[in-house]
Amino acid sequence: MANRCLYIASIKDFLEQERLSVLGSLHNNYHGDALTTTDEAWMGEIDILQQTLIPWKEEDAQVIFEYEIPRLGKRVDVVLLLRGIIFCLEFKVGQKDALQADVEQVMDYALDLKNFHRFSHDKIIVPILIPTRRETSTTEFQPSVYDDKIYNPIISGAEHLQDLIINVINNENASVSGTIDNWIISPYTPTPTIIEAARALYENHSVEDITRHEADKVSTDRTINYILQIIEQSKNQKKKSICFVTGVPGAGKTLVGLDVAIKQTYKDGELDKENGAVYLSGNGPLVAVLTEALARDNQKKCVAKGERKTLSASRREVSEFIQIIHRYRDNMLAKIKNPVENGIVEIDPEKAIHLEHTGYGEVEHVAIFDEAQRSWTHKRIANYLKRGGTYGNKLKVPNFPMSEAEFLIWSLDQREDWAVIVCLVGGGQEINTGEAGITEWIKALNSMFKHWYVYISNKLTDVEYAEGRVNELLQDNDKVTFAEDLHLAVSLRSFRAETLSAFVQSMLAFRPDAAELYKDVDSRKYPIVLTRSMDTARNWLRKQARGTQQTGILVTKVAARFKPLAVHILAQDEDNAVHWFLEDKTDIRSSNYLEDAATEIQVQGLELDYACVLWDADMRYVDGEWFFYKFNGKNKWNPENNKENQKYMLNAYRVLLTRARQGIIICIPKGNSRLTPEGFPEDPTRLPEFYDGTYEYLKSLGLKEL
Known part of the structure; x- marks a missing residue:
């Protein structure tokens, strides 16, 4: 069992x-050098428990x-299986005080076991948190208000630990016959957040290892x-070759x-630059948060x-294989003849070196484009390059003739040996003007790149992708x-409700079927x-989240009247997204403070445990x-009649409503019904009728009101 403990x-x-x-057994099974402090802690724990x-x-x-x-890389100091009860013991040897972070840590362990460890369900x-020098112990037990058999964390000094365990056993009337068989080899079915999962992948786990293991349904591996x-x-x-991978929201496309x-770049733990891959995303916040x-x-x-x-050395290493797509694109743009002549993009030999296998391409053989449906139309990238871009080299290309998809295929096509593009495609998730959807990729393959082999998910024929015209286009x-293997049908994001996205x-x-699907989610x-x-x-979110579970407020980027509700929009800078997602509850920049709201731009591809979606007018x-x-x-408020913009606005709500792993509260404000002394609306931008219809519609589907 040394592999589990x-x-x-x-x-x-x-x-x-x-x-x-x-102590010798602990040492023998420990990978790495145990530090003196680790030895002292273990010895303290052994002494206390033997008493x-x-x-x-x-x-x-x-x-x-x-x-x-x-697979989540967390270790509980001691688990005690006694009379059918699972005691999670977290020792702080030599410590007198209970710190909030320590209480959250032991609560996290309990929640992880409850949610994801089959024989603990x-x-x-x-x-139990044990600051060993603490002189007192919790005397009142409060089983969780969530009806999930988890006690609220208990704190005890070493001296009182035995009495505490006796009191818990008496409180539960736990009999001697209560045993838990095979607990140590229980199947484990976690659904980590994208951030936890990326960390675990980086530690050489497989995706299926770190995602839910109802393996007949999960097809990531x-x-x-x-x-x-x-x-x-x-x-x-x-x-x-080019592969198109589709999947429902939260199915693990990014993973x-x-x-x-990672598998292409690190062969047997060693960096393999010869055959390496680069993961590229146009999603700046996602790249920034994952990299950090x-x-x-x-x-x-x-x-x-x-x-x-140093931290900067670690950032450099991670940046080897996770990059922002625009920087990759601009690197290739710097090699072309400028201005473009006769509508043909060509390499300028004075700006680039020709290598035997690479040709004029970049070093990677494999480029993975996340959210490939968000690549830019010809019009958008041409306008952008006409002005001079905002990333990297601010290059001006006055008459650029390609869509972004076409140019990215062209970039890999510069290699003279072999190349593979992997496009990860979300259906109905274009959220910005000028995002081309998947059509542009297919048009480019049909016209300029007929020598490329195309491997495509059989689900790309659905209406969410290229308006259902994929077959016709190909x-x-x-x-x-x-290939059926290129579609991910099961949502991994919410381990509680696979029908959420439906x-x-x-x-x-x-x-x-919306009301029936809601019942299923609720059940x-x-x-x-x-x-x-x-x-x-806010009260609901604070009450739901335990341990280090993450909460946050979400609004669409078009939302405008949130200030009266004491909500501030998170500024677009990527550092803000990093702090919002990664800082803990003690930092006011954290999402958990419920002051700054993130938009669909900042949260696409990422997730929270519990979210409030603030629905504006x-x-x-x-x-x-x-x-x-x-x-x-x-x-x-002016009517938006442009069909394209309407699609982006609808997709924004689709993105926000599928961000939470464990629960959502939707806040639809009452608006302002007050009148001025002259009888006019006090705030004509927040009239109740802007909100009431939406509220009544959601209520009609059976959603519970608070």
Whole structure:
């Protein structure tokens, strides 16, 4: 069992073993050099427990040291399986005070076990924090208000630990016959956040390892293996290939992309620059948050192993394989003849060096484009380059002739040996003007790049992708293979409600099954509740989140009248997104402070545990239809009649409503019904009728009101 923990024994065997012998077992199973402080802590824990556990010496019970919560890389100091109760013990040897971060840490362990550890689902879990020098102990027990059999964290000094365990056993009337068989080898079914998952991938786990293991339904590893086979085949046959991967929101497309990038870039733990891959995303906040999360984690682990490593060195290493798409594009633009002549993009030999295999291409053979549907139309990129871009080199190209998709294929086509592009495609998720959808990629392959082999998800024919015209667009292309393995059908984001994205889709499209889908989501203990008060929404979020679970407020970028509700919009700078997502509850820049709201631009691809979606007057329900409005910045909402813009505005709500892993509260304000002394509306930009229809519609689907 050493792979799951560093030491496991019955209480009887543990009490009869020499303490140095227990320490030796911990050492033998520990990977890495145990520091003196680690030794001292372990010795303290062993001494305390060999005193504490004497009353239960003859019982069928187990003590487990350093239990690793599988695949999330967290270790619980000690798990005690006694009389059918799971005690999570977190020791702070030599400490007198209980710190908030320590209480949250032990609560997190209890929640992780409850939600994701199969043999803990229906058990009593008691998180206990033990600052060993504390002189008092919690005397009152408060089982969780969530009816999930988790005690609120208990705090005890070492002296009182035995009494505390006796009191819990009495409180639960736990009998001697209560045992938990095979707990240590329980299946584990986690759904980590994208940030946790990226960290675990970086530690050489597989996606399926770190995502939910109802393995018959989850196909991430099958998709990854299919892509890796195409890469290998393209390399061996010296050909160029493109794969289109589709998936429902939260299905793990980004994880698939990151995993392919990491597996190609790090072969057997060594950097393989010859055959490397780069993960590219136009989603600046996602790239910034993932890069910073991985860099912080990498640096912390290196320092723990005694290596000297700065945070900036870690950031550089991570940036090798996660990059912002515009910088990659601008790097290639710097190599072309400028201005472009006769509408043909060509390399300028004076600006680029020709290498034997690379040709004029970049070093990577494999480029993974996340959210490929968001690549820019020809019009948008041409206008952008005419002005001179805002990224990197501010290059001006006055008459650029290609769409972004076309140029990205052209960039990989510069390689003279082989290349693979992997496009990760979300359906119905274009949220910015000038995002081309998938059509541009297919048009480019049909016209300029007929020698490229196309591997495409059979779901790309659905209406969310290229308006359902994929078959028609590809019918004359003889290099197309449709593959079921390139579609991810199961949402991993919400481990509580796989039907959440289907409900959101139906609710926004007024489909008749919306109310039934809501019932299904609700039956899985995934709350979606309604309120008209931001105070109520904030209280609900604070009450739901335990341990370090993350909360936040979300609004669309078109929302305009949030200031009266004491909500501030997070500024677009990517550093703000990093702080919003990664700082803890003690930092006012954190999402948990519920002051700054993020927009669909900042949260696409990322997620929270619990979210409040603040619904403004930009999208209103009237008589079975959505009506769209944009604020003029002063005193009036103007109707938005442009169909393209309406699509982006609807998609914004689709993105926001699928960000929460464990529950959503939707706040639709009451507006301002007060009149001035002269009888006019006090605030004509927030009239109740702007909001009431939407509220009544959601209520009619059965959503609970707070």
